[in-house]
Amino acid sequence: VGAEKINTEIITLSRFITEEQHKHPEATGDFTLLCQALQFSFKSIAYYIRRATLINLTGLAGSANTTGDDQKKLDVIGNDLFIAAMRGSGKCRALISEEEEEVIYFDEYPNAKYMVACDPIDGSSNLDAGVSVGTIFAISKLSDEVIANGRRPEVKDLLAAGTELVASGFTMYGASSQLVITMKGGSVNGFTLDSALGEFILTHPNMQMPKKRAIYSVNEGNSLYWEDKTVQYFNSLKFPPKTADGKDGKPYSSRYIGSMVADAYRTLLYGGIFAYPADKKSPKGKLRILYECAPMAMVMEQAGGQAVDSNMRRLLEVVPESIHDRSGIYMGSYEEMEKVIAAHK
Numbered sequence: 001v002g003a004e005k006i007n008t009e010i011i012t013l014s015r016f017i018t019e020e021q022h023k024h025p026e027a028t029g030d031f032t033l034l035c036q037a038l039q040f041s042f043k044s045i046a047y048y049i050r051r052a053t054l055i056n057l058t059g060l061a062g063s064a065n066t067t068g069d070d071q072k073k074l075d076v077i078g079n080d081l082f083i084a085a086m087r088g089s090g091k092c093r094a095l096i097s098e099e100e101e102e103v104i105y106f107d108e109y110p111n112a113k114y115m116v117a118c119d120p121i122d123g124s125s126n127l128d129a130g131v132s133v134g135t136i137f138a139i140s141k142l143s144d145e146v147i148a149n150g151r152r153p154e155v156k157d158l159l160a161a162g163t164e165l166v167a168s169g170f171t172m173y174g175a176s177s178q179l180v181i182t183m184k185g186g187s188v189n190g191f192t193l194d195s196a197l198g199e200f201i202l203t204h205p206n207m208q209m210p211k212k213r214a215i216y217s218v219n220e221g222n223s224l225y226w227e228d229k230t231v232q233y234f235n236s237l238k239f240p241p242k243t244a245d246g247k248d249g250k251p252y253s254s255r256y257i258g259s260m261v262a263d264a265y266r267t268l269l270y271g272g273i274f275a276y277p278a279d280k281k282s283p284k285g286k287l288r289i290l291y292e293c294a295p296m297a298m299v300m301e302q303a304g305g306q307a308v309d310s311n312m313r314r315l316l317e318v319v320p321e322s323i324h325d326r327s328g329i330y331m332g333s334y335e336e337m338e339k340v341i342a343a344h345k
């Protein structure tokens with residue numbers, strides 16, 4: 001009596017992944033090792049972000065990445081940490097990173113079976129202001145043919161729809177570091193980094209998104225370039241029709257952080273919709289399919305939501321034409337997404 005109840009049955013990410021592995025007798029343990037390397041990269045990126053202002057890591061690196069964005073010093077460090085972790089795992093054959101123009105091949109591991117796509121630090125325009133950023137990752141298995149021949153996969157072998165992913169997720173380095181991960185056909189689970197223990201602890205098991213919530217998240221500064229249907233849809237949220245008894249309808253709340261990881265994390269917990277539509281200025285949209293749209297779409301769907309592109313096509317079925325290909329995206333609560341789709345018909 002009086003003593004605080006301490007939870008001694010802590011489920012760490014390592015324990016969680018090991019238990020998942022045991023559910024699949026055919027599993028070789030390769031995925032488990034890949035996840036160990038992944039979680040080390042998340043911890044180290046989180047560590048440098050927290051110390052950035054103290055050790056002179058804010059600001060630009062003086063270079064631009066493949067897609068023309070100015071690289072921040074931390075973009076470069078996050079990318080290097082991620083590549084080193086994937087190489088060190090010995091289980092990753094090819095890596096696609098937002099910060100690298102070409103595919104990175106780990107030829108020293110010709111039998112590695114996995115391919116990873118990542119955005120090492122998503123939302124990096126927010127970095128110097130201390131706003132949440134995060135890492136997005138998507139994991140897929142190379143085809144049996146590529147594995148059997150131990151050959152280097154070609155770019156076309158890597159351009160698959162999101163339905164082929166074996167796992168995906170993202171981290172958010174905010175007030176605390178959060179990790180959200182889902183495996184094919186499974187639930188979505190959320191972990192919080194306990195920095196004293198250096199472990200991600202399962203804090204949000206089996207995440208299910210609310211079916212609806214009156215929150216929208218979009219950069220309205222792009223309205224001028226939107227298609228008419230998109231303008232009308234967002235207007236319908238802001239200017240709802242009067243109720244039957246003549247009272248004002250209740251408009252939606254607007255929340256936009258400008259870091260997809262943070263906007264997506266809020267959407268997972270609270271519900272609502274997040275959008276980055278394709279528009280007249282960017283007909284392919286802004287966000288990248290392989291390491292931004294598809295992994296987020298997988299998380300949203302497996303948490304009970306939906307994700308589509310600007311043509312209202314299921315995002316997980318979109319096949320990119322190149323490794324840095326982009327797409328418009330709408331994702332979020334199931335019922336809110338039904339409204340998005342109806343409004344764009």
Ligand code: AHM
Binds near residue numbers: 069119123261276
């Ligand atoms: P980044 O990968 O260069 O950080 O860009 C992706 C980010 C997303 O996190 C966010 O949703 C979007 O770009 C914000 O774009 P904008 O500033 O145009 O609203």
Ligand code: MG
Binds near residue numbers: 121
């Ligand atoms: Mg990004």
